[in-house]
Each structure stands twice: as C-alpha cells, then as structure tokens.
Amino acid sequence: xxxxxxxxxxxxxxxxxxxxxxxxxxxxxxxxxxxxxxxxxxxxxxxxxxxxxxxxxxxxxxxxxxxxxxxxxxxxxxxxxxxxxxxxxxxxxxxxxxxxxxxxxxxxxxxxxxxxxxxxxxxxxxxxxxxxxxxxxxxxxxxxxxxxxxxxxxxxxxxxxxxxxxxxxxxxxxxxxxxxxxxxxxxxxxxxxxxxxxxxxxxxxxxxxxxxxxxxxxxxxxxxxxxxxxxxxxxxxxxxxxxxxxxxxxxxxxxxxxxxxxxxxxxxxxxxxxxxxxxxxxxxxxxxxxxxxxxxxxxxxxxxxxxxxxxxxxxxxxxx
Amino acid sequence: xxxxxxxxxxxxxxxxxxxxxxxxxxxxxxxxxxxxxxxxxxxxxxxxxxxxxxxxxxxxxxxxxxxxxxxxxxxxxxxxxxxxxxxxxxxxxxxxxxxxxxxxxxxxxxxxxxxxxxxxxxxxxxxxxxxxxxxxxxxxxxxxxxxxxxxxxxxxxxxxxxxxxxxxxxxxxxxxxxxxxxxxxxxxxxxxxxxxxxxxxxxxxxxxxxxxxxxxxxxxxxxxxx
Numbered sequence: 001x002x003x004x005x006x007x008x009x010x011x012x013x014x015x016x017x018x019x020x021x022x023x024x025x026x027x028x029x030x031x032x033x034x035x036x037x038x039x040x041x042x043x044x045x046x047x048x049x050x051x052x053x054x055x056x057x058x059x060x061x062x063x064x065x066x067x068x069x070x071x072x073x074x075x076x077x078x079x080x081x082x083x084x085x086x087x088x089x090x091x092x093x094x095x096x097x098x099x100x101x102x103x104x105x106x107x108x109x110x111x112x113x114x115x116x117x118x119x120x121x122x123x124x125x126x127x128x129x130x131x132x133x134x135x136x137x138x139x140x141x142x143x144x145x146x147x148x149x150x151x152x153x154x155x156x157x158x159x160x161x162x163x164x165x166x167x168x169x170x171x172x173x174x175x176x177x178x179x180x181x182x183x184x185x186x187x188x189x190x191x192x193x194x195x196x197x198x199x200x201x202x203x204x205x206x207x208x209x210x211x212x213x214x215x216x217x218x219x220x221x222x223x224x225x226x227x228x229x230x231x232x233x234x235x236x237x238x239x240x241x242x243x244x245x246x247x248x249x250x251x252x253x254x255x256x257x258x259x260x261x262x263x264x265x266x267x268x269x270x271x272x273x274x275x276x277x278x279x280x281x282x283x284x285x286x287x288x289x290x291x292x293x294x295x296x297x298x299x300x301x302x303x304x305x306x307x308x309x310x311x312x313x314x315x316x317x318x319x320x
Numbered sequence: 321x322x323x324x325x326x327x328x329x330x331x332x333x334x335x336x337x338x339x340x341x342x343x344x345x346x347x348x349x350x351x352x353x354x355x356x357x358x359x360x361x362x363x364x365x366x367x368x369x370x371x372x373x374x375x376x377x378x379x380x381x382x383x384x385x386x387x388x389x390x391x392x393x394x395x396x397x398x399x400x401x402x403x404x405x406x407x408x409x410x411x412x413x414x415x416x417x418x419x420x421x422x423x424x425x426x427x428x429x430x431x432x433x434x435x436x437x438x439x440x441x442x443x444x445x446x447x448x449x450x451x452x453x454x455x456x457x458x459x460x461x462x463x464x465x466x467x468x469x470x471x472x473x474x475x476x477x478x479x480x481x482x483x484x485x486x487x488x489x490x491x492x493x494x495x496x497x498x499x500x501x502x503x504x505x506x507x508x509x510x511x512x513x514x515x516x517x518x519x520x521x522x523x524x525x526x527x528x529x530x531x532x533x534x535x536x537x538x539x540x541x542x543x544x545x546x
Binding site: 041043061062064066067069071072074075076077078079080081082083084085087102103106107110111112 | 374420421422428429430433435436438439441442443444445447449451470471474475477478482
C-alpha cells in the first residue's frame, strides 16, 4: 500500500513508500524466541502488551509489564542484564529513548549492561498524534552514548532478521521499527550494500538508510551516482563508504536518513577525512518544530524527504 | 581465632580516616556506617569468594554519595585492599567519589545520580526469579532526599504488585529532603503494598531485626533514622 497521495503520482512513477509491519515482525520474532531462549525477558510499559498476552501466558516470569513507567522499564532492563538475562524493551521511541535517557546512559551503559530496544513511531509514523509522539532525534541521542548498535530496517523481513540476530547477544541494540519502508527486503548486515553502482565518472555516492531506499532510488533515477543501502547506521561502515567514494568519479556523499538531518554527517566526514570531498545531509530538519498533524507522507513532503524533495536536493548537490 | 587487621567495626573510623585524613570526626558523621556494617556483617550472604556467585545476595548502593563508609566496609570484609583507600578518588584509583560497579569487586552497580538503584533492584529481583533463584536477596540503600527523584516511585509502586519479596529497601533518613515526607517515609512504601519498619540507624540489634524480616511475596522497607 502506498501512502503517497495519488494526485501527486505520475503515471510512470512507482510507489516509493510501502507500508511495512515491522512492529508485528519484531513482536512475533520476540514471542517465538521466548519459547527457545531461556535468557530472554520482555519488559513492557503497557504499549503492545496485549500483543504479547499469549507469550506472557506461556512464560509468565519472563514477560513483565511495569505499567506506564518508562524510567523503571529501562532500570529493570539494566537489573535483568546484571543477573545474566537478555532484556527486550519495547515502546514508542519517544518514551523509550528520550524520556528515560539517563537510564539508558547509566542503568545500561554505565553498568556495562546490554539490552535490545525495539522502538516504534519514530520519526513521525504517528504524525496525527503530534510532537509528543514523534522522535526524530532518537538516533542522534543514542549517538552520544558509547557501545550502541542502531538498526534502521526498511522492510519487515529485515526487522525480523535484525531482531533475531540481536537477541542472543549481550550488547546494546536499538531497533528503529518504522511503519513505512521499501517494497523489497535487502541484505542486512554491518556493511553498506551498493544497490546501484555509478560509473567511474559518477557524481558521487548516495547513502540511503532503511526506509529511505525506494524513494532515493526513484529520486536518483537517471543520475550517474552510486546508491548504497544500510540498515545499520551504527556502527557506521566507514571503510565501506570510503571504498565506494573512492570508486566514484567524485568522492561526494549525499546522506539520506529518516531521522534528524546530519546525524551521520560526522561519520561520513571521518570516513573521508583523507580526501577532499563534499557532503550533504538530508533528514528531519533541526531548526524548527513542525507544528502540524496529518500523515507521515505530509511530513515527508514538508521536510523534503519525499521522492520529489530528495530528487531536487540530489540534483542541486551533485551539480547536475 | 585471630582477627585480620582492620576487619572489625572498631577499625572503621581508622579506615575512613585513610580517605578523609580525619580519623575521629568525619567517620562518626557517616550516616550509612552502621547500616552498612550490619548488612555486611550480619545480613548479606556475600563474601569476596562469592562476589560473582549467581546465588549471592545483592547489595545495591543507590545513594552513591559519600561512599567512604562503604569502601571502608568493603576493605574490612576483604573485597578491596586497605591500601587502596589512601589514594581514593585519584586518577589511578578504582575508588571514586561515586562507586563504579564495573571497577570495584563486590560493588554491584555504579551510582551517584540519584534514583537509579530501586529500578535496578526491581530488574535484579525479576531476573533472579525468572531463573528460579529464590535464595538471593536484593537489598538496595537509598536516602530520604534521594526519594525526591520520581524514578524511585515508579519502582516502589511496581515492586510489591510484582510480588518481589526478595527486595529490601533501606532508606537512611537524615531528614535532608528539602520538602520532607509528611506522614513519614514508611507509609509511602506501605501504601504501595510493602511492609516497613522504622528503626534507629545506629542501633545494630534493631537494624539486624528489621533487616531480617522476610515475606517471600512482599518487599520490605527499613527506614533507618540517623
């Protein structure tokens, strides 16, 4: 299902945004894993608790709902990890990352404790709910803390694969589970994956993070650029970006991220510190709060993160 | 039986003196000294040899401020060396002005920012219960001013309703909370389903009795007034 308003779509344009049930994929993966992994524990704060009723009935000691108490939710995760359990924590990203931020810093990071966080609603999947339920700054905030792996899947199958891979570990993992993404699942992993490779005289590299891929592909159709994809912006694949930029005609990089603009600008700068390059970051602008409701597509358009906005920015940046 | 050097209650002022450079005065004013001593001497089933045993009792110092008494008792009980106390809080020491659980043997959590211990204790108790470990207790120490932090009240409300009888919260009450606790601290816990005792924080026998209370389904609070 496309959320792009039909009136804006031309006849030859394919839908660049696809509804993706990542939340469901995450919850089903976790519920299944509870049956086989005795270390796993789920900590909820009411959100999605009904969807884990069956798993909770099978494993009453390992599915805990603390009520609407997100500071406690993260504190509990830290305590669980200190006893050797593997906590999975889930709620809206705004209440998972922003509200209990010091708990993430201290109850997880400072205790050297790990957890798998599954956040929904970022950046503005529930646009009609307004600013209180938006979290475009989640990845930038986590980026201030050491030791976090950040997954931003673009497809429900990717969300399931990344969840499955994260559960057995002891590390700190944030899964950013969006409602919209790409039509097809792509490989997940720590490396940038070239989806479309430009010529030796190409204008540069476009990095599309998670749900941005299909619209980036549509927006750069006809441009001689390399389009690389990642579901895992942290740790960022600096070596991969360096390799792709070195192979391009110009080592210029356009980052397209579904969260705060410039979140990975310092990563691109570090990756290319040994060569003269230009870079530009697309994402949710930092300058002002957009006091609008509506749909995610409305907000994509307002922030220049729809196909049209990305196409315009790409042509402007690559000087074509 | 020979007593190891610096292992008695009477040695604590000297041990604290290694950190403060003032043997008499600062030691006596340590609000947590007696509670910590009773815990480590009579209540907690944990020793340097069992500091990593999954079935050990856990002690979480939530109120990480002023940890001299804590370090002194850890030294007296052999978790850390007495010689470490002298250069505490220096760049090369693992003993800081707030303790770091990753650095110090026997220290379960890093603390200092107030209001984190109770939540970690709830998680610890839930994790132990899920593993079928019904033996270990989780004891968490806070202060009356620390209870100002709202995060504590999320944990206090949830602990009893989750049936976490393995938790004991010790609130060292030196009446330092700016706006006080009208009606008393114990009632805050009792209303949320805990049992609670209020005792003198200097009376070792009373502390031991209060800290020994254990209902397997109901968490217990001990308000230690100093």
